[in-house]
Each structure stands twice: as C-alpha cells, then as structure tokens.
Amino acid sequence: MPADGVIVGAASATDDSLLTGESRSAWKAPGDPVIGGAINKHSPLVIRVEAVGEQSVLGNILRLISRAQSEKPRIAYAADRAARIFVAFVLALSGVAAAVWYTSDPSHALWVAIAILVVGSLRALARHTCCTHGRERDGLQTSRPDYACGRDRDACESDAHRFR
Secondary structure (H helix, E strand, O other), X not given: OOOEEEEEEOOEEEEOHHHHOOOOOEEEOOOOEEOOOOEEOOOOOEEEEEEOHHHOHHHHHHHHHHHHHHOOOHHHHHHHHHHHHHHHHHHHHHHHHHHHHHXXXXXXXXXXXXXXXXXXXXXXXXXXXXXXXHHHHOOOXXXXXXXXXXXXXXXXXXXXXXXX
C-alpha cells in the first residue's frame, strides 16, 4: 500500500507483518483501513488515501523511534554523576597507592597504580551500562527509555514488563 487509507472498492488479503508483526494475512473488504507499507496479496484494491508521510502510521513509528534514540533516560544522568565521582576516587586512590608503593618498592609502584586503574575502569563500565540497550536486543522498543526500567534495575533483568 502506498499510504494509509480506507478500501473503497474490491477486497483482498493484505500482509501487514512489516508493521504489526502478524504472520498471517488479513482479509480486507470495502470500509476496512489499510496501512501504508502493507503488501497486497491478491486482487487490486481501490483505496481512499487518508494519511501520507509524517501523518501516516509508518511516519508516527519513525518519529517515535527517532525520539527514543535521541532521549537519554534519567538513570543515565544519575550514572553519569556517579561515574564522575567514582573516576575521581579511582584516580586519587591510584595516585596514593603508587606513592605509598614508591616509598617501599619503587619497581612495583607503577604496576599497582595501573592495576587499580584497570579494575576501577572495568567496574565503572559495568555500572554505567544502561539497561535499555539489552532490552532493544530482545525486541523491546520504547518511546521513553525511562519507562523500560523505571527506578528499579531489577526490572531490566525481568522477562516480563507491564505497560500502562
């Protein structure tokens, strides 16, 4: 279908799986709505176009996806603040440890500082990874990243989600 509309003449089966995920074709008759991007499976249809471009269902889906990709969830801002404090702490701890080791065994001072930085960097990376990235892999797309996890990280580990 070239655009969203209503069938005004003829009847046919349409494959709406591109937009709905439904694997079976749906039979459409005069008066039934059609979605732009659906595939007509049988006979030619006459439709009255009601929405094109950004006003169409596909246009709305693209707008929601664009908004979801451009927004940063609140949990990511909190993680950024915590990461700044954590990085400063790890750098200070690494410097202090290197200084202490330098006074007792200078040959190990650099290795101790590097070890603290590596362990601290891995920990910061693990804490900073937001839960919404893994949910996209599982097929969960939200228009607001905050709603995927809320304030509870355990929600990210769950296999079931409730939407209002």
